[in-house]
Amino acid sequence: MADKYKPMQAADVAQWDAEVGVLVVGFGGAGAAAAIEACDQGCSVMLVEAASAAGGSTALSSAELYLGGGTRIQKALGYNDTVDAMYDYLMASNGPQACPEKTRAYCEQSADHFDWLEAQGVPFKESEYPHRAMMALTDDCLLYTGSEKAWPYVQLAAPAPRGHNLKVEGDNGGPLFMSVMEQAVRVRGIEVRFEARVLRLIVDSSEDDPVICGAVIRQDMREQMIRARQGVVLCCGGFVMNQAMLKQYAPELMKATVPIGNPNDNGAGIQMGLSVGAAVINMHEGFVSLPYYPPATLTYGILVNAQGQRFINEDAYHGRVGAAVLKQSGGPVYLVMRVEDYDGYETQSYLDAPIAGTGETLEELAAELDLPEGQLERCLETYNRFASEGRDPLFHKSADWLEPIVGPVVAIDCTPGRGAFFPYFTLGGLDTTVDGQVKNAAGTVIRGLFAAGRTACGVPRRGDGYASGTSVADASWSGRLAGRSVAVNERRSSSE
Ligand SMILES: Cc1cc2nc3c(=O)[nH]c(=O)nc-3n(C[C@H](O)[C@H](O)[C@H](O)COP(=O)(O)OP(=O)(O)OC[C@H]3O[C@@H](n4cnc5c(N)ncnc54)[C@H](O)[C@@H]3O)c2cc1C
Structure with missing residues (x-):
């Protein structure tokens, strides 16, 4: 490779x-934001995109945006969210890999980033979606999209809803987000080239410290040399569509079943960074989901593994639960619930899991499931005993979701x-500074090279620990920072 x-x-x-002045590679959320900011700082910008239209994975997404610390909408709806509470939550949920500097900057600039998005024309309604859901299918805005109200985070940081859904009915946030961003690019007169794939970076090694000064693109069946005086910003997305890279860096992730993203999520940006000595970090990690709600009533159920044991509080965010399922040591995983809580599953759920028993x-149910004898009964006996007291001493599921599970019962197969x-x-x-400069293994920045969105390792x-909205918000925010940072990069002299 x-x-x-x-x-x-x-x-x-x-x-x-x-x-x-600036070459931005990839016209998804990060690339659009980078191009807009660099242009607003007075740079001449070219945006090149391998596909025939703007969008990338951002346009495929729901474009939920994880923003807080007192956004206009949070304030209007009476939520007193603070930068510190958001920071504490993100630091705890991103665990030992969290980057304190990036996370702090993201939280401090979050409300401002919301205003910037609104200023570009991204529409939001002053309303709340008060249900436990993967996303709001109405045009309502504010909802919980992480595990803020679930253990252990509820004990570590003051919860607040930070998912901001666009003002659009249905799951149409991504296309709307990108059409607004594309319009913001167009009105600035930024040069955009579609069906133009960046193949390689161009390096000027004539100085002691090599500098990235352009890229080779393929367009109209011809390789073209594009010189970028101030630098190149890689915004090419991640690598979920590259099997070889997944096998090399993130084999555990492949236990999940459906890679989601656009076909150009093939790691090209990361590979181009690697080719000039950039460091990559956190490559084993990924978002994975077990999308078992809606209907929210499935949260009353319990998840059990091959030993018939619970392993997580089922009121956590679907991504946290999905990651926990992947960590089980093999064998079946079942979601066991009362039949009355199953109601709505077949018409509302994204999960598509078959009934196991x-x-x-x-x-009767236990006899149908492939579990060690008596284990499910014992697990449920303990669960039910405490659930009737509104407690879950083992996994701390909130009392809001605790009901004894008694027959008739059903299990769906989440294996x-x-x-x-x-x-x-x-x-x-790619390992980057807060403002998007790409670092090498020694931690020194590579001159002229910037990255944002999923090409970089972000917040x-x-x-x-994932929360929905941290990708599109991070991509657009980190794109802006990279755009501003390349704009103040030393202007190298023209080749002419
Ligand atoms: C179905 C789905 C739902 C999601 N929902 C959400 C959500 O609600 N909230 C959230 O925060 N996240 C969500 N995500 C994740 C999120 O969409 C992405 O992580 C994020 O949008 C990535 O943005 P990006 O700008 O880094 O990459 P992209 O938006 O993928 O943009 C990268 C662009 O670079 C182009 N490109 C790649 N290589 C080259 C090359 N060599 N030359 C030229 N161009 C190139 C690609 O064609 C693409 O257009 C979802 C993802 C999916 C797939």
Whole structure:
């Protein structure tokens, strides 16, 4: 793979085909934001996109945006969220891999970033979606999209809803988000090239400290040399569509079943960074989901593993639960619930998991499931005893979701690979400074090279701590920072 992306030496460029201040690679959420900011700082910008239209995975997404610390909408709806509470939550949920500097900056600038998005034309309604859901399918805005109200985070940081859904009916946030961002790019007159794939970076090694000064693109069946005086910003997305990279860096993630993203989520940006000595971090991590709600009533159920044992508080965010399922040591995973709580599953759920068994009684159900004898009964006896007191001493599920589970009962099969929908995408990428400069293994920045969005390793760092909205918000925010940072980069002299 390395050879394919081997950089070209500037000295070998016979003729430059075009020259700009800033070359932004990839027209998804991060690339759009980077191009807008660099342009607003007075740079000439070229945005190149391999696909025939703007969008990337951002346009495929719901574009929930995880923003807080007192956004306009949070304030209007009476939520007193603070930067510190948001920071504490993200630091705890991103665990040991969390980057304190990035997380602090993201939280401090979050409300401002919301205002910036609104200023670009991204629409939000002053309203709340008060249900436990993967996303709001109405045009309502504010909802909980993480595990803020669930143990252990509820004890570590003051919860607040931080998911901001766009003002659009249905699951249409991503297309709307990208059409607004594209319009914001267009009105600035930024040069956009579609069906133009960046193949390699161009390096000027004539100085002691090599500098990235452009890229080779393929467009109209021809390789073209684009010179970028201030730098190149890689915003090419992640690597979930690259099987070889997944096998190399994130084999555990492949236990999930459906890689989600656009076909160009093939790690090209990361590979181009690697080709010039960049460091990659957190490459094993990814978002994975067991999308078992809606209907929210499935949260009354319990998840059990091959030993018939629970392993998580089922009121956590679906990504945290999905990551916990993948960590089980093999064998079946079942979600066991009362039949009355199953109601709505077949019409509302994204999960698609088949029924594993049913029973008028727990014993009947247990007999149908492939579990060690008596284990499910014992597990439920303990669960039910405490649930009737509104407690869950083992996993601390909130009392709001505790009801004794008695027959008639049903179990759905959440075993990875047996039909349940387990989507995933990657969270690792190039190591960057807060303002988007790409670092090498020694921690020194590579001159002229910037990265944002999922090409970089950003704020979201763990599958078991992920909150919906941290990707598109982080991509657009980190894109802006990279755009501002490349804009103040030393303007190298023109080739002419
Ligand atoms: C179905 C789905 C739902 C999701 N829902 C949410 C959500 O609600 N909230 C959230 O925060 N996150 C969500 N995500 C994740 C989120 O969409 C992505 O992580 C994020 O949008 C990535 O943004 P990006 O700008 O880094 O990459 P992209 O938006 O993927 O943009 C990268 C662009 O680079 C282009 N490109 C790649 N290689 C090259 C090359 N060599 N030359 C030129 N162009 C190139 C690609 O074609 C693409 O257009 C979801 C993802 C999916 C798939």
